[in-house]
Amino acid sequence: MDEETTVYDELGVPRVVNAAGTKTRIGGSLIRPEAVEAMSRAAESFVRLSDLQVRAGELVSEVTGAEAGYVGSGAAACMTLAAAAAIAGDDLGAMSRLPDTEGVPSEIVMPRTHRNGYDHAFRAAGATIVDVGNNDNYLGTGSNGTEPWELAEAITEETAAVGYMEKAFSAPSLETVVDVAHDHDVPVIVDAAAEVPPRENLSAFVEAGADMVVFSGGKAIRGPQTTGILAGKREYVRSAALQHLDMHVAESVWDPPSELFDKESLAGVPRQGIGRTLKVGKEELVGLIAALEAFVEEDQAALDAEWERRLDVVADELADCEGLSLRREPGGKLMVAPELRVEVHPDAAGVDAVELVGSLRKEDPRIFVGSDELQDDLFAVNPMCLDDEEAAYVAERIRSYL
Template sequence: MGLSPDGRVEQTDIYRELGVREVVNAAGTKTRIGGSLIREEALEAMNSAAEGFVELGDLQARASELIRDVTGAEAGYVTSGADAGLLLGAAAAIAGSDVQAMDRLPDTDGLADEIVMPRTHRTGYDHALRAAGATIVDVGTNDFHLGTGATNVEPWEIERAIGEETAAVGYVQKSYTQPDLETVVEIAHDHDVPVIVDAAAEVPPIDNLERFVETGADLVVFSGGKAIRGPQTTGIVAGRKDLIQSIALQHLDMHVAREAWDPPRELIDPDSVDGVPRQGIGRPMKVGKEELAGLIRALEVFVDLDYDALSAEWQRQAERAADALNAEDHLTATVSGGEGENVSPVTEVTLDETLSAVELVKALRDEDPRVYVGADGMGDNEIAINPMCLDDEELDYVVERIRDNL
């Protein structure tokens, strides 16, 4: 994407040929508008991988080594997105190394299938856990948001919810989630129950790749297609080797005779299971050789990035947008985020009562090319500009289109 001589954003060739309006992305790494831009190194790896064949188990074993090295986990695996990682993580917690149980999922009759979650960690994404056959047991309240000083979930509530039917404890990592992960891990491990952490959008900072494993999480799920900038259809699971093996057994193509079955020993120990599993619940979530190669290369590049420099660049862009929009009447723009666990700073734009954030968002999306801004604050008459997926020309274009649509 680039600018034409008249200052308009020109569409990428393929979208122009297909007659589909492109998006100028000021909303961040949102799946519905394509996540992020795949790194050039990853695209080169994908193109090269497309020219030959490979045993996917071997490629997954290589990915496991890399994920192990960058996260500190015992093993890792590449899935078809973070949500698929949650489904497969739940399937691993329920079935373990029992190939008969794998064959039955999502039927969990007679199996421990409950996943305990704090109520305020529940999201639409936990449908993935339920799709594996899990029953979610949520605990706690929403009292923290009443401002009374109460917390949403007390540690004892999680402990009391764990019983003989518990397969795992689910945890969604955000800056506001309670209790802290260390406390939840301690409770779960006292009952020999694994903890599955949804950290899909929690990198950068790069240190978060190790943080959750170091805290004791048994499985951690990241997106491969957001800030890592691998293929959008990839996710990363890092964690205990036995759980990663169960994921592999329920995901890889298992249409093979036992006599000819020779999986990579770094990923699967065939002697630890009764036989070759049938095609597992993860089989419809295939990851191709091209996506695997692209994710491996993108992750290699990502961990070598100068994150401080990248964060400073996002901060500069966010401040640039704020300065430009503060010159407009009826708007107040401030920069927030970018510290601690926040991925990047954003420009938060508050409209006064004479304007409507809903109408502005709709008008921007109706343009050609479409302009997507952060819309989570529309209820408070706010929009946001996230610089993660913008260059300076596109940032200026977004500011211009906001001004013209006021």
């Protein structure tokens, strides 16, 4: 593999060859060149961030079909802003007290099978998660994990929203959950952080009736890693903006963009809200705009073919390795890109999957592969963040441990 010096080499930090996909812990994805150029130009002058958020929101609204859009410092940040919007609405007093939610409805109802480590972002806004249903369908009993009536029964006067984690196996359907929630005048927040491509998903969840949808800007969209997209109803985006933008200004000269909210409808200038810690710089905002514009114009068929070709390189190199079984999995269901799933048979390979994957991570450069199923002696090679040379290098290094 080309030994070209990187900035990480200069810093004395091992770089990573990424065969795991768009994982935050190893840097997400590679920012699009046009976004890097835009960010560099953005750093050369100043802009009022609220004006820039209006422009970003217009683009988000255009590509998602939502009434409004906004940009936070990552998908988790946008989940926190969504929860804060559902809890506080336009109540400046409630905004100033978050995450203290005393006296304000702050429960977020979720199907139990949708609970995950990222829902901490809801709780960071002061929400209490109420999960319903069970896990029986995954245990093979034939029953559903969560019935619609269970969601309905869990919604009370203390409910601020219903949370939904979008995956191929998510149940009940989003349309069903939306019907239940809206029957009780409660909004639905969808965590769709990694659910693009296909680009059609940018609008699919809004079309299904979700009130707020969250996407990562730093995964397949390939914007700055510290960007996330919030798309949804104008009333919730307005609340998110009020709790996120820098409002530390005298009321006599406060002149926020009317596209975000109507100054005259508010009791005064909000205090710095819970979103202050989730701020986005002008460079990130401009970079996300450039990346999103490029993403919606991208030739997905050509990209799919490129990913398949890189998997061919890895599969051809490993095909005759004793102790390995290979299986190709198509993209578009549980993962965006196709993957090569590699099962390790320790007796024949002389190494198990845990040892192999752990050894790859200790190399310089480090090699990361998909590690979600190590307990079953399985790992995955994902081509999204590899170039052709790196694909060959990953296969060579895997083979070296057998």
